[in-house]
Amino acid sequence: MSAQPVDDAKEAKFTIDKMDCPTEEQLIRRRLQRVEGVTGLGFDLMQRELTVKHRLDDERPIVAALQEIGMAPALVVGPSAVSKAPAGPESASLWAKALLGISGAAAFTAEAVAWTTGRESSPAVIALAVLSLLTGGRETLKKGIVAVRTLTLNINFLMTVAIVGAVLIGQWPEAAMVTFLFALAELIEAYSLDRARNAIRGLMEMTPERATVKRGGRWVEVQAASVAVGEVARVSPGERVPLDGKVVSGRSTVNQAPITGESIPVQKDPGDPVFAGTVNELGAIEFEVTANRGNTTLDRIVRSVQEAQAERAPAQRFVDRFSRYYTPVVVVLAIVVAALPPLAFDAPFRPWLYRALVLLVIACPCALVISTPVTVVSGLAAAARHGILVKGGAYLEAGHKLRVVALDKTGTLTHGRPEVTDVVPLDGMPAEEVLAIAASVDAPSEHPVARAIVKKWTHGSASPNELRPARDFVSITGRGARAEVDGRSYYIGNHRLAEERGACNAEVESALERLEDEGKTAVVLMTEERALGVIAVADTPRETSVEAVRRLHELGVKTVMITGDNARTGAAIAKAVGIDDVRGNLLPEDKVKAIDELVSRHGATGMVGDGINDAPALAKASIGFAMGAAGTDTAIETADVALMEDDLRRLPEFIELSRRTATILGMNIAIALGIKAVFFALALLGEATLWMAVFADMGASLLVVFNGLRLLRAGRGGGRAGRSA
Secondary structure (H helix, E strand, C coil): CCCCCCCCCEEEEEEECCCCCHHHHHHHHHHHCCCCCEEEEEEECCCCEEEEEECCCCCHHHHHHHHHCCCCEEECCCCHHHCCCCCCCCCCCHHHHHHHHHHHHHHHHHHHHHHHHCCCCCHHHHHHHHHHHHHHCHHHHHHHHHHHHCCCCCHHHHHHHHHHHHHHCCCHHHHHHHHHHHHHHHHHHHHHHHHHHHHHHHHHCCCCCEEEEEECCEEEEEEHHHCCCCCEEEECCCCECCCEEEEEECCEEEECHHHHCCCCCEEECCCCEECCCCEECCCCEEEEEEECCCCCHHHHHHHHHHHHHHCCCHHHHHHHHHHHHHHHHHHHHHHHHHHHHHHHHCCCHHHHHHHHHHHHHHCCCHHHHHHHHHHHHHHHHHHHHCCEEECCHHHHHHHHHCCEEEECHHHHHEEEEEEEEEEEECCCCCHHHHHHHHHHHHCCCCCHHHHHHHHHHHCCCCCCCCCCCEEEEEEECCCEEEEEECCEEEEEECHHHHHHCCCCCHHHHHHHHHHHHCCCEEEEEECCCCEEEEEEEEEEECHHHHHHHHHHHHCCCEEEEECCCCHHHHHHHHHHHCCCEEECCCCHHHHHHHHHHHHHHHCCEEEEECCCCCHHHHHHCCEEEEECCCCCHHHHHHCCEEECCCCCCHHHHHHHHHHHHHHHHHHHHHHHHHHHHHHHHHHHCCCCCHHHHHHHHHHHHHHHHHHHHHHHHCCCCCCCCCCCC
16 A cells, blocks of 8 residues: 555545455455555444545546455445445345255255265265355355455455365365355354444434424424524424424423433423434423534434444454464464375375365454454443443443542532532521522622522522512622612621621631531621621532442542542532542642542543543543533543533443453453364364364354343443443
8 A cells, every 4th residue: 555645635435235344354455455546444344334545536446446356335425424324235135045045955965965875975965065055155155266366365265275175075065064054154143243233223213314393484394304503393292302402492301311321301491402312201392403414412422433433442453463463374284284294294185184174264263353343342332322422442441440530520520500508597587588688689699609599599499489679789899799688788798708797706607617617618698787697508419429439439449539629628529429539729730640640650540521621631541531421512522431411320330331341352352262272173183074163163253243242231221331231
């Protein structure tokens, strides 16, 4: 391939029905490397998608090269990641299945006739074997011829040599049985891989093709792809939301599981966001479209997951490097086994040639190579189902190494908005009266503490509480506010204002000290003469954060809070949630230094933040997690892992899923290599037959595929990822 810089290269994407496994990838790579002008190749085997970077005038030379090696490429136009077009025929036609059935019947009959007559080359056996070869081996032989022509050491090359070799030494029943078993195993493997593909395609098919929109003063049903941003759409109870939007009319509950993984429907009122692919449950709602087809949150999720599939995880890169040398070495070994004993020790040629043919069949690294992508894709799909968007197999695989997680406080561990936590009445005034006057004084203020007090009063009962009219409102900079309520002047403000007004006494000081020690912001309501009450406001921890931290500790993961708030406030929240360590008063650059220190001391370190404000620390961490990323373009694009819901429990779920993925990856590599080793020994001892070698190779492939697919069951039904698989 050309070594020129690829900055100005064009990009073409193709779907290729026959590109199922690394065998085809190797063949395509070898052929396209010889096409002048091709500068880069990208393979997504799970979606059968090939990306070619080139400097050609058009794609015709690429198409011709692919057709030359038996591929049937289809050029993808537009964003393939959100296309609902099928990925090509995923099962054999009825005619192909019938031919395979004939091949199997002929192969088994040939074996039976040879066994009962003791003649493996009788006319009847040869006729049955030829019938089996013609009906079941045409595709294998066609691919084998291409592999021979292109000097590609793949499974089709090895199987073709083995079949032809068996025929040449008179092992007709063996040749027939190997042909049938290989074709059958390929069919089963194709069905198995389709399950992993369908896991992603299921996400793509969640959005309806049609939407009901308001045009010309009436409601009309149109193609969802034709709806523009700003139009108003309607969703009836039981229907899926076709596009992202903001509710403008109506109230309902919406099942957001496809986006956030939440198992409980979420209440939607005017002003609330809705996402494409979610299910409207109770009432009809109207919403203004905020993202058109191809740009919705679900589209971005699907696109991110599909891009992540193409990123090779560390285990996959290791397997690719290993298989690159493994197959040629075994082929050389087979040649030595066939030639050395007869030439050096005058041993009979046919038995050793047969053993060499068995070794050739075992030499294919299919099971080893396919073990990692199937496992990784299954893990990515399982995570996406539960509102965890992982940006690549490397992060899914690395998650099991996390030993410490740094957590931002505001919006991650807490709700991110202050709430009234305490009302301490003084001077005999009822707590309700203290809150009513304080809210009335603060009503014109935009200060977050004032907003929290007003909200507490106005939403404090089944029916909204009324604010009392306030006159002559004055904001006292850095201290608080003053207003006249019911003809009387009141002040509300911080400790400093209380001291300046002479309202501090032992009771007030005691209440302020206690509340501030708890990490809360306290204000005093007072008249011209005395204090009437103390009100405390705090950004309260989420209940889900407490459970999340507990589960992280159960997993052996240390937790550290890094926050820009003062250490006392941070310590109070940390104590309530159960955090191990607190670092307060940190600027963004200080958070980066804190991550550096944690990495040097503990190794793999995660960082959880909002994906924007904490961007430097997220980038510095081994894995950066963005909280509440649903609908947030920046978080989805920049984070290594996006937790779509504001629920920290997704973090231990991710770690559990990552550990399960790592376990299955290790198991699959061990299964593939272990089976190969056993049959290598049997082949050298002359105890393995050709059809046994096919079982060893394709059987191992099926084992690792099914083992990897177990991850798709992780957390099904709303449970926690990794617990039920």
